[in-house]
Amino acid sequence: MKVECAYGMESxxxxxxxxxxxxxxxxxxxxxxxxxxxxxxxxxxxxxxxDVRPLSLAQMAAVVAIATRVRSNGGTVSYIxxxxxxxxxxxxxxxxxEDSGKKAKVGFVRxxxxxxxxxxxxxxSILVFAVSLVVALIGAIRHPQTIRWRDFFGxxxxxxxxxxxxxxxxxxxxGFIIAFQTMPSxxxxxxxxxxxxxxxxxMVRELGPLITAIILAGRSGSAFAAxxxxxxxxxxxxxxxxxxxxxxxxxxxxxxxxxxxMAPLLSILATLAGLMGGYLVLWDKDISFLFFYDQLxxxxxxxxxxxxxxxxxxxxxxxxxxxxxxxxxxxxGPGAVGRSATRAVVAGIVLVILADGLMGAIFYSLGW
Amino acid sequence: MTHANDESSVILSADRLSIGxxxxxVMRDLSFDVRRGxxxxxxxxxxxxxxxxxxxxxxxxxxxxxxxxxxxxxxVGADKRGLTTIRNSIGxxxxxxxxxxxxxxxxxxxxxMEAHRHLxxxxxxxxxxxxxxxxxxxxxxxxxxNELSGGMQKRAAIARALALxxxxxxxxxxxxxxxPITSAELDxxxxxxxxxxxxxxIVVTHELPSIFEIADRMVFLDATTKTxxxxxxxxxxxxxxxxxxxxxxxxxPNDPKKEAA
Ligand SMILES: Nc1ncnc2c1ncn2[C@@H]1O[C@H](COP(=O)(O)OP(=O)(O)O)[C@@H](O)[C@H]1O
Ligand SMILES: [Mg+2]
Numbered sequence: 001m002k003v004e005c006a007y008g009m010e011s012x013x014x015x016x017x018x019x020x021x022x023x024x025x026x027x028x029x030x031x032x033x034x035x036x037x038x039x040x041x042x043x044x045x046x047x048x049x050x051d052v053r054p055l056s057l058a059q060m061a062a063v064v065a066i067a068t069r070v071r072s073n074g075g076t077v078s079y080i081x082x083x084x085x086x087x088x089x090x091x092x093x094x095x096x097x098e099d100s101g102k103k104a105k106v107g108f109v110r111x112x113x114x115x116x117x118x119x120x121x122x123x124x125s126i127l128v129f130a131v132s133l134v135v136a137l138i139g140a141i142r143h144p145q146t147i148r149w150r151d152f153f154g155x156x157x158x159x160x161x162x163x164x165x166x167x168x169x170x171x172x173x174x175g176f177i178i179a180f181q182t183m184p185s186x187x188x189x190x191x192x193x194x195x196x197x198x199x200x201x202x203m204v205r206e207l208g209p210l211i212t213a214i215i216l217a218g219r220s221g222s223a224f225a226a227x228x229x230x231x232x233x234x235x236x237x238x239x240x241x242x243x244x245x246x247x248x249x250x251x252x253x254x255x256x257x258x259x260x261x262m263a264p265l266l267s268i269l270a271t272l273a274g275l276m277g278g279y280l281v282l283w284d285k286d287i288s289f290l291f292f293y294d295q296l297x298x299x300x301x302x303x304x305x306x307x308x309x310x311x312x313x314x315x316x317x318x319x320x321x322x323x324x325x326x327x328x329x330x331x332x333g334p335g336a337v338g339r340s341a342t343r344a345v346v347a348g349i350v351l352v353i354l355a356d357g358l359m360g361a362i363f364y365s366l367g368w
Numbered sequence: 369m370t371h372a373n374d375e376s377s378v379i380l381s382a383d384r385l386s387i388g389x390x391x392x393x394v395m396r397d398l399s400f401d402v403r404r405g406x407x408x409x410x411x412x413x414x415x416x417x418x419x420x421x422x423x424x425x426x427x428x429x430x431x432x433x434x435x436x437x438x439x440x441x442x443x444v445g446a447d448k449r450g451l452t453t454i455r456n457s458i459g460x461x462x463x464x465x466x467x468x469x470x471x472x473x474x475x476x477x478x479x480x481m482e483a484h485r486h487l488x489x490x491x492x493x494x495x496x497x498x499x500x501x502x503x504x505x506x507x508x509x510x511x512x513x514n515e516l517s518g519g520m521q522k523r524a525a526i527a528r529a530l531a532l533x534x535x536x537x538x539x540x541x542x543x544x545x546x547x548p549i550t551s552a553e554l555d556x557x558x559x560x561x562x563x564x565x566x567x568x569x570i571v572v573t574h575e576l577p578s579i580f581e582i583a584d585r586m587v588f589l590d591a592t593t594k595t596x597x598x599x600x601x602x603x604x605x606x607x608x609x610x611x612x613x614x615x616x617x618x619x620x621p622n623d624p625k626k627e628a629a
Binding site for chain 1: 468469470485486487488490491494495497498499501502504506507509512514530533557560564565566
C-alpha cells in the first residue's frame with residue numbers, strides 16, 4: 001500500500017487515497033494521513049483516487065472526512081483520477097448534521113425540581129390507578145359476565161398449580177429449619193415438644209402467608225408487569241383505550257381476581273407443608289404425630305386460620321396491583337419492561353411486609 | 369456476454385426450493401437466480417411468503433427441500449464455516465427494521481463493523497456516518513430507534529445492512545411506510561449502490577412505481593399456486609407475461625364477471 005502525503009506550499013496538500021488493503025493498512029492510513037489532514041485543515045486539497053472502482057466504504061469515508069472538513073473551513077477540494085460525476089457521489093455520503101451541539105446539561109436545582117415533580121406525579125398516578133381499580137372491581141363483581149375469563153384462568157393457573165411445587169418445597173424447608181434451630185434451646189429447658197407450638201404459631205400466623213406472598217411477587221407480580229409492560233411498549237394498551245376498552249377493567253381485574261382467589265388457597269397448602277417440614281424434626285425426637293396435632297389444637301384457634309387467609313388475601317391484592325401498575329407505567333425504550341418487572345417484585349415485597357406489620361399490630365391491639 | 373460468463377455472474381441460485389415452517393410448505397419448487405450487480409424484485413400478494421423467503425435466504429429458516437446456493441456455497445447441509453460464508457455475504461433489512469433498541473442509530477450501524485472488522489473506532493464512525501448520510505439520516509445519528517418514525521427506522525436498517533459491504537443485500541419492503549418522495553429517493557439510492565458497486569439487491573416490494581424504477585428482473589410469487597409464476601423484466605412481463613402478472617402490474621382489479629364464468 002502506498003501512503004503519500006505531501007505538504008506543499010501555501011497549505012496545499014496532495015493526498016493519495018490508500019488502494020484497497022486490509023483493515024490494518026486502513027488503520028495506518030487513517031492515523032498517518034487522514035487525521036493529520038483533519039487536524040491541520042489545509043485550505044486546498046487535491047485527492048488522488050486509486051484505480052480500482054468502486055471505492056470501498058472505508059476509502060470513501062476517508063475522502064468524505066477530508067472533503068467535509070476542508071470545505072467547512074472554506075477550502076477547496078479537487079479529485080484527481082476521478083470520473084466526472086465523482087463530486088455528486090461524494091455528496092451522497094457527505095451529508096452531516098446541521099448543528100452537532102450536545103444536549104444542554106440539566107442543572108442541580110432543575111434536577112431536584114424535576115424529580116420532585118416526578119415523585120408527585122407517580123404518587124398521583126398510583127392514586128388514580130387505585131380509584132379506577134376499585135371502580136372496575138365493583139363493576140366486575142356486579143357484572144361478572146364482563147370479566148375476561150381467559151385471562152382469569154391463565155393467571156389463576158400460573159399463581160396456583162404452577163407455583164405449588166416451589167411454594168411447598170420452600171415452606172417445608174423453612175418449617176424444618178425453624179424446628180431444628182429452636183430445638184436445642186427447648187431441649188435445654190427439658191421440653192422439646194414445645195417446638196411443635198413454635199412451628200404451629202410461626203407457620204400458621206406468619207410464615208405460611210408471608211412466604212407464599214413473596215413467591216407470588218416473584219412469579220405472578222413480575223409476570224403481570226412483563227405482560228402488561230410488553231403490551232404498553234407495543235401500543236396494545238393504547239389500542240385498547242382507542243377501542244374504548246378500559247385497560248384496568250380489561251386486563252387488571254381478571255388477574256387480580258385470579259390471585260386474590262387462588263393465592264389464599266395456595267398459602268393454606270404452603271402452611272401445611274411448613275408444619276410437616278417442622279414435624280420431621282419432632283419425629284426424629286420420637287414425638288408422635290398425634291401429640292403434635294394435639295399441641296397445634298391447643299395453641300391455635302380457628303380465627304388464627306381465618307386471619308392467615310385474610311392476610312394472604314390482602315397480600316395477593318397488593319402484589320397483583322403492584323405488578324399490574326408497574327406494567328401499565330412501563331416507559332418507552334429498551335430495558336423498560338425489565339425495569340418494570342423489577343419494580344413490581346420490589347414494590348410487591350415491600351408492600352407485603354409493610355402490610356404484614358400493620359395488620360399484625362392491629363390484630364394484636366384488638367386482642368385477636 | 370458469453371454463456372460461461374453469464375453462469376459465473378450468478379451469485380445466488382434457488383433450485384426447486386421449498387420453504388415454510390415446521391415442514392409445512394408456504395412456497396414450493398422455487399427456481400430463480402440472482403446475478404451480480406442486479407436488482408431482483410420479489411413481489412406477490414400479502415401473506416404469500418415473501419418474508420419467509422427472505423428468512424430462508426438469510427439462513428434463519430432451514431429450507432424444507434431443494435437447493436439454495438449463495439456465493440457458491442450450498443445452504444442445505446452447510447457446516448458452520450459454510451453458514452458463516454453465506455451470512456457474511458448477505459446483508460438483511462427486516463420488514464420491521466429490527467434495530468437494537470438500546471443502541472443509537474449510529475451505534476446500530478457501527479455494531480457489525482465492530483464485530484467483523486478490525487478498523488479503529490474513528491474509521492468505523494466515519495464509515496457509519498457516510499452510510500447514514502446515504503440514507504438521509506445524518507440528523508438522527510444519535511437518536512435511539514424508538515425516537516424515529518417507521519420510515520426512518522427502515523432507512524437506518526438499510527444502512528446497517530450495508531455496513532459490511534456485502535455482495536448481496538436483502539431488503540424486505542423497504543419503501544412501505546415512506547412518503548412518495550423519500551421512497552423515490554430510496555429507489556435512486558438502491559439503484560446507485562447496486563450499479564456503482566456491482567452489489568446485488570433482492571428487494572421485496574409491491575409498489576408498482578418502485579418495481580418499474582429499480583427492477584432489473586422480477587420474480588412473481590403466487591399465493592394460489594404456491595410457486596413462482598413468472599421471472600423476467602417488468603416491462604416484458606407487463607407486455608407478455610402470464611395473465612395474473614399482467615393484472616398485478618397494470619393494477620387491474622379482479623373481474624367479477626370473469627370469475628363467475
Ligand atoms: N413463524 C411462523 N410460523 C408459521 N407460519 C408462519 C410464520 N410466519 C409466517 N407464517 C405464515 O407463512 C405465510 C407467509 O407469511 P409471510 O412470509 O410473512 O408473508 P409476506 O409475503 O406477507 O411477507 C403466511 O401464511 C403466514 O401465516
Ligand atoms: Mg412480509
